[in-house]
Amino acid sequence: MEEQENSPLTTTERIMAGIILVFFTSLALLIVIAYWPNKLENNRNYQFKAFHVRLIGDSCIKDVKLTEDCLNAVIKNKAIVEKLKLEDINAKKAEEASKLALANKKSQPEDSLKKLKEDREKATEKSKDASNKLLLAQKKLSESIALKCADGGCTIQLNTLILILVAAAGFLGNMIYIAKSFTSFIGVRKFNKSWVLWYFVKPFTASALAVIFYLALNDFSDGSTKAINLNFIIAMAALTGLFTDIAMSKLKDIFEVIIKPEKDPILAHDPVMKIHQKNIKPDKIDVLHPNEITIPGVNLDASNLIVKMNSQVVPDFVVTPSLIKFTYTVADADRAKTEFNLVITDKSNKELVNLKLGVL
Structure with a gap:
């Protein structure tokens, strides 16, 4: 494969x-x-047409607005005219009904009023139809002008x-x-x-x-x-x-x-121990007095650390996630030495620190 x-x-x-x-x-x-x-x-x-993407011009937009304004004015005037016509028709119908009632008392005024009501309804329907036709014409004209602005392309x-x-x-x-x-x-x-x-x-x-x-x-x-x-x-x-x-x-x-994450999410799942060897203190050993050794680091784990001084395991040391601390007293047999070797490894014997410390 x-x-x-x-x-x-x-x-x-x-x-x-x-x-x-x-x-x-x-x-x-x-x-x-x-x-x-x-x-x-x-x-x-913009007009969205391949090799012809151009801004829709101001003059065309103004033409559309002007046309719509004119149509709105026509509709408004037409509505006024239709209203006046309807009022005129109603007035004439009422006058005719009154004359008819006076001329012939035997006739039933209810018939005249019924006929008048029917005429009024027909006139109203006629006015509504005219207004709807004008509105439809306005919409179609606006759409046609907009398409003309786009010159056949989408916007x-x-x-x-x-x-x-x-x-x-x-x-x-x-x-x-x-x-x-x-x-x-x-x-x-x-x-x-x-x-x-x-x-x-x-x-x-x-x-x-x-x-x-x-x-x-x-x-x-x-x-x-x-x-x-x-x-x-x-x-x-x-x-x-x-x-x-x-x-x-x-x-x-x-x-x-x-x-602003507090810590690396990768390290949070797979912490890696690291020791800052340059910041270990002290850098020289006092062979006559106890020495407080401090070793800074990151993600330190006491269960996974082995500390040695001159190949001898340090039995008692304190560990926090960021610091190793222990007290080291030089044995009488080692006081003549001029350097001390500090070695720190993990349980898999991976060496984390190998540092030679001088003497005061």
Whole structure:
């Protein structure tokens, strides 16, 4: 299995891999070029059309507003006219009903009033239909003018457009990186087929990382009033994709500043003992009096430490997570010595300290 993974690529596989690399690199580059806006203005809409991303002009927007204002005025005037007409009709109907009641006392006034009520309802329905038709005309005309402004393309907000360009630039930068890596390994015939998935996934993760990096380094709390340097933004996105490890390290620094973790989570699960050998005190032994030896460190564990002085195990020593402390008195037979050897190991005999201490 291992021999199969490490076997060199065939000529056909190398050609196909090269075509894929060129295709996706060119595609990402084409997206950046095709959707580059003609000018930048905050809080504005753009025509979203390949190789024709442009700001929707002020004159067109003003035309739309003017048209809508005119339509609103027409609707308002039309409603007034319809109301006056309805009042006029009602007045005439009432007058006719009164005349009819006076002229013919034998006739039933209820019939006239019923007819009058029906006429009023018909006039009201007619007025409502006219208003609805005008509103529908207003909506259709506004939509047609908006489409005319977009010149047949969709519209998009500036912030959304920038995110698309940032993602494409991050993808492009990483395609450059993996193309260099792939061709280098192919050239020296050391390509490992088990890395194929890494080459496939890496550009997409780099694209997402570029978006995260852009959002992390931009402050939108004060709105979108500040000028936008699109060249710098896209260049940073491409460099983020090209140097993903450096970008992730920078994001780690930002996260640590915001969250301020108390300790490394890796060390919390797998503590590593470390002794600061340069800070051991005293650095010289008094052969006539007891010596208080202090040894600072990190993640110290008394159950996993062995302390020796001149190859003799120190039986009694106190250990805290950050300090080893014990008292050492030089034996009469050792008072003629000019140096003493301090050795600290763990239970697996891994040497943590090996220090020679002089004498006073």
